Amino acid sequence: MTDAIVAEAVVKTYGAVRALDGIDLRVPEGTVLGLLGPNGAGKTTCVRILTTLLKPDTGTVRVHGIDVLAQPQRVREFIGLSGQNAAIDEHLTGFENLEMIGRLYHIGAKKARQRAHDLLERFDLTDAANRPAKTYSGGMRRRLDLAGALVTSPPVIFLDEPTTGLDPRSRIGMWEIIDERVRSGATLLLTTQYLEEADKLCDNVMVIDHGRSIAEGTPDDLKRQVGGERVEVVLAERSTLDLASGVLKEVTGEPPAVDESELRLTAPATNGAKTLIEAVRRLDQAGVEMSDIGIHRATLDDVFLALTGQAVTEDEPAAAPEGRREGKKR
Amino acid sequence: MTALTLAFTDGWVVTKRNLIKIKRIPDLLIFSTIQPIMFVVLFAYVFGGAIAIPGVNYKEYLMAGIFTQTVMFGAGITAIGLADDMQKGIIDRFRSLPMSRSAVLVGRTTSDLLNNILVLIIMVICGLLVGWRTHTSPPEVAAGFLLLLAFGYAMSWVMAVIGLSVRSVEVAQTAGFIWMFPVTFLSNAFIATDTLPSWLQPIAEWNPFSSVVLALRDLWGNAPEGLARGDGFPADHPIQLSVLWIAGLLVVFIPFAISRYRRAAGR
Numbered sequence: 296m297t298d299a300i301v302a303e304a305v306v307k308t309y310g311a312v313r314a315l316d317g318i319d320l321r322v323p324e325g326t327v328l329g330l331l332g333p334n335g336a337g338k339t340t341c342v343r344i345l346t347t348l349l350k351p352d353t354g355t356v357r358v359h360g361i362d363v364l365a366q367p368q369r370v371r372e373f374i375g376l377s378g379q380n381a382a383i384d385e386h387l388t389g390f391e392n393l394e395m396i397g398r399l400y401h402i403g404a405k406k407a408r409q410r411a412h413d414l415l416e417r418f419d420l421t422d423a424a425n426r427p428a429k430t431y432s433g434g435m436r437r438r439l440d441l442a443g444a445l446v447t448s449p450p451v452i453f454l455d456e457p458t459t460g461l462d463p464r465s466r467i468g469m470w471e472i473i474d475e476r477v478r479s480g481a482t483l484l485l486t487t488q489y490l491e492e493a494d495k496l497c498d499n500v501m502v503i504d505h506g507r508s509i510a511e512g513t514p515d516d517l518k519r520q521v522g523g524e525r526v527e528v529v530l531a532e533r534s535t536l537d538l539a540s541g542v543l544k545e546v547t548g549e550p551p552a553v554d555e556s557e558l559r560l561t562a563p564a565t566n567g568a569k570t571l572i573e574a575v576r577r578l579d580q581a582g583v584e585m586s587d588i589g590i591h592r593a594t595l596d597d598v599f600l601a602l603t604g605q606a607v608t609e610d611e612p613a614a615a616p617e618g619r620r621e622g623k624k625r
Numbered sequence: 626m627t628a629l630t631l632a633f634t635d636g637w638v639v640t641k642r643n644l645i646k647i648k649r650i651p652d653l654l655i656f657s658t659i660q661p662i663m664f665v666v667l668f669a670y671v672f673g674g675a676i677a678i679p680g681v682n683y684k685e686y687l688m689a690g691i692f693t694q695t696v697m698f699g700a701g702i703t704a705i706g707l708a709d710d711m712q713k714g715i716i717d718r719f720r721s722l723p724m725s726r727s728a729v730l731v732g733r734t735t736s737d738l739l740n741n742i743l744v745l746i747i748m749v750i751c752g753l754l755v756g757w758r759t760h761t762s763p764p765e766v767a768a769g770f771l772l773l774l775a776f777g778y779a780m781s782w783v784m785a786v787i788g789l790s791v792r793s794v795e796v797a798q799t800a801g802f803i804w805m806f807p808v809t810f811l812s813n814a815f816i817a818t819d820t821l822p823s824w825l826q827p828i829a830e831w832n833p834f835s836s837v838v839l840a841l842r843d844l845w846g847n848a849p850e851g852l853a854r855g856d857g858f859p860a861d862h863p864i865q866l867s868v869l870w871i872a873g874l875l876v877v878f879i880p881f882a883i884s885r886y887r888r889a890a891g892r
Contacts (some may be wrong), residue, residue: 346721347720347721348717348720348721368723368726369723371721371722371723372723374721376717376718376721378714378717378718380714381714382714382715382716382717382718382721383714383715383718384642384646384713384715386645386646386649386650387642387645387646391642391645395638395641395642396718396722398635398638399635399638399719399722399723399724399728400722400723400724401723401724427649440714443718
């Protein structure tokens with residue numbers, strides 16, 4: 296299998312800040328790589344370099360087999376980009392936006408109109424097709440922006456935080472659309488702050504922090520490192536701490552982590568919901584009063600905690616380059 | 626397709642997009658028309674009585690100046706429009722597409738040229754209403770308008786550099802327009818240059834703005850014999866000098882604007 300996206304030793308600095316500090320990545324054709332990291336980790340900088348919008352200080356980048364630095368214009372024919380803030384013209388209608396993009400990809404006037412119609416229908420925007428995009432909701436703008444990235448059905452797609460700021464329903468809709476592209480054979484690189492999203496969409500995940508890769512692997516690998524799903528109990532009374540601890544150890548086979556101040560016990564839920572049900576039953580039988588019990592799914596925070604021993608820190612200087620153009624809303 | 630054809634075909638796509646925007650937000654067009662009309666009324670009826678230019682009807686004298694000022698202010702929209710685009714996400718879209726690198730600028734300056742034509746038509750009607758007339762053959766009158774539009778187009782590229790150099794629409798609004806006042810007033814547009822202090826006279830006479838205004842007066846027959854028009858080369862060859870100025874501005878500012886665009890857009 297050939298690699299659709301290859302980056303080697305990519306460094307980008309802004310003054311003293313190393314926004315990207317030697318990133319290496321490979322995305323095999325037809326697979327999805329997720330860049331996972333907090334704000335300011337360098338995700339957007341990375342996407343901007345891969346999509347010809349930004350030149351790295353050093354390093355090599357190839358997309359669809361083409362050297363991005365030497366032939367940016369050729370690369371642009373094969374990529375689609377949907378950015379963090381919707382790259383659409385809000386005074387143009389949805390249809391006009393997509394038609395314009397088609398024309399600028401040089402697919403011809405007739406085909407551009409046809410694609411615009413098809414995409415608006417596919418993205419559930421037909422009713423709004425002739426309204427200026429500024430009247431669209433946040434979710435509709437994102438869909439229109441993503442549609443813009445798919446006008447030519449490009450073989451390589453870059454999505455920078457495609458679901459950030461979307462409500463849960465729009466997010467699921469977005470996942471379906473992304474999934475469909477992948478099934479039709481596209482290679483995808485997406486950035487996200489959500490482990491759940493990476494788990495759902497990605498074949499491989501790279502966790503980045505301060506412009507460096509701190510972990511790589513399949514979503515399952517990552518979750519395993521973090522400890523997967525856990526059952527979490529919050530007790531009503533301090534006196535039952537030892538008792539509850541003993542019960543949980545029997546159920547899960549491991550002594551739970553205890554947060555004494557919060558009266559919170561956490562243990563691995565190897566069998567997911569089954570473990571939870573068992574724990575509820577046994578704790579109740581033992582007469583332990585609980586103020587809360589549930590399954591805790593690993594989050595980006597957990598990944599960071601597991602990998603760095605620190606919670607997510609949003610680094611201001613590193614965040615700055617992503618909104619580098621002053622006055623630009625990011 | 627060669628780079629040049631691509632610049633024009635893609636530029637035309639961007640032009641159409643800008644024209645749609647004029648249609649959707651006509652405010653800019655309305656205000657860019659109100660301002661010159663205000664100047665016509667102000668100078669024709671308020672200052673006109675106080676400014677006497679021997680040998681000519683002041684309203685006829687005035688219009689060439691107002692027209693030139695109009696296209697120059699119209700070119701200011703280029704600065705605002707580009708500053709606006711650069712701030713928005715759409716520029717990232719443009720830059721990630723395999724379109725011509727200069728299409729955004731070609732499209733912007735072209736749509737502003739069309740905008741200028743529209744405003745000029747309104748201004749001509751306005752001029753005719755206050756009593757301005759041409760006294761030359763139709764080809765000469767037409768040549769005058771072509772020169773005027775060419776000047777506006779060249780100024781658009783100057784404005785493009787300003788729009789790409791500033792960091793917000795608000796700054797573009799000020800930076801794009803503030804220097805126009807000394808340029809338009811320190812010229813022969815509203816007054817005869819021989820009324821200026823002697824050390825200012827050469828500056829006003831060599832001002833490219835003055836050359837265009839004088840060229841228009843000659844082409845339209847608004848500069849009768851005996852009109853004080855200064856002396857030397859600018860007075861004798863206003864048309865040739867205007868063409869040279871326009872060519873010079875284009876040669877310098879088109880590449881300048883394109884390199885600015887590449888830099889401002891993060892390349």
